[in-house]
Amino acid sequence: MKTALITGANKSIGFEAARQLLQHGYHVYLGSRDLQNGQQAADLLKAEGLAEVEPIQLDVTDSASIAAAREALGHKTSSLDVLINNAGILGSTSQPALTSSLGMIKEVFETNVFGVIAVTQAFIDLLRQSPAPRIVNVTSGLGSLTLHNDPSWKYYPVKGAAYQPSKAALNAYTIMLAYELRDTPFKVNAVDPGYTATDFNHHSGPGSVADAAARLVKAALLGPEGPTSQFFSDDNAPEKGISPW
Structure with missing residues (x-):
């Protein structure tokens, strides 16, 4: 049975991605910063008949937590087929470039960037044991530098010094x-x-959690001829599904 680890999976898009991968026959390790929340999420999925799910305590900003999660997973499986780096934070609602606190910006980067790097490096050995490993980094259309410099882009005014x-x-x-x-x-x-x-x-966005998670799962299920090193974004590039960097 193929295996997947999803960070920040106790709720929202990560939780729905876990549900969809379970429906595809994966065994899912549901990463959650709070283990109790992770257990509750796993129990909800099991109540739906999706039994191949286990919670795992994983705080992507805590090196000790990452190391413990890697050790725990190593006792459960010899390989990992999918890693979805989903955990992320927004930071403060207002993020002006000239006045945002450095502390807030660092906090956002700790989760959204350094956390992804730390988790990927910790689990890369298990991923290498898979015949077809997949890494999905959950980004945002707001991360496109090309679009942020295009005044005709619909989200052009949505600027920020931390999240973007x-x-x-x-x-x-x-x-x-x-x-x-x-x-x-x-x-x-x-x-x-x-x-x-x-x-x-x-809950201000117009999209559904099911559709959002399906985009992550689609990348997780890519076949051997599928693309790599792409920025998939149906929202910003509905015709081809590829966003400019």
Whole structure:
């Protein structure tokens, strides 16, 4: 049975991605910063008849938590087929470039960038044991530098000094990671789930959690001929599904 680890999966898009991968026959390790919340989420999925799910305590900003999660997973499986780096934070609602606190910006980068790097590096050995490993980095359309410099873009005024740059940095890391793994079976992609109604944005987005999660799962299920080092975004590039970086 194929296996998947999803960070920040106890609710919202991560939780729905877990549900959809379970429906595809995966065994899912449901990463949650709070283990009790993770257990409650796993119990909800089991109540739906989706039994192949286990919660795992994983705080992507805590090196000890990441190391413990890696050790725990190593006792459960010898390989990992999918890693979805989903955990992310927004930071303060207002993020002006000239007045945002450095502390807030660092906090956003700790989760959205450094957390992804730390988790990926910790679990890469298990991923290498898979015949077809997939890494999905959950980004945002707001991470596109090209679009942010285009006054005709519908989200052009939506600027911020922390969240948007953190996702641009995550996109850059995705490219570097995909390049390093270019001659292997890995597929490494950044996926924008779209402007989705979640707790993250006070349910202001028009998209559904099911559709958002399906975008992540689609990248997780790519076949051997599928693309790598891409920025998938149906919201920003509905015709081709690929966003400019």
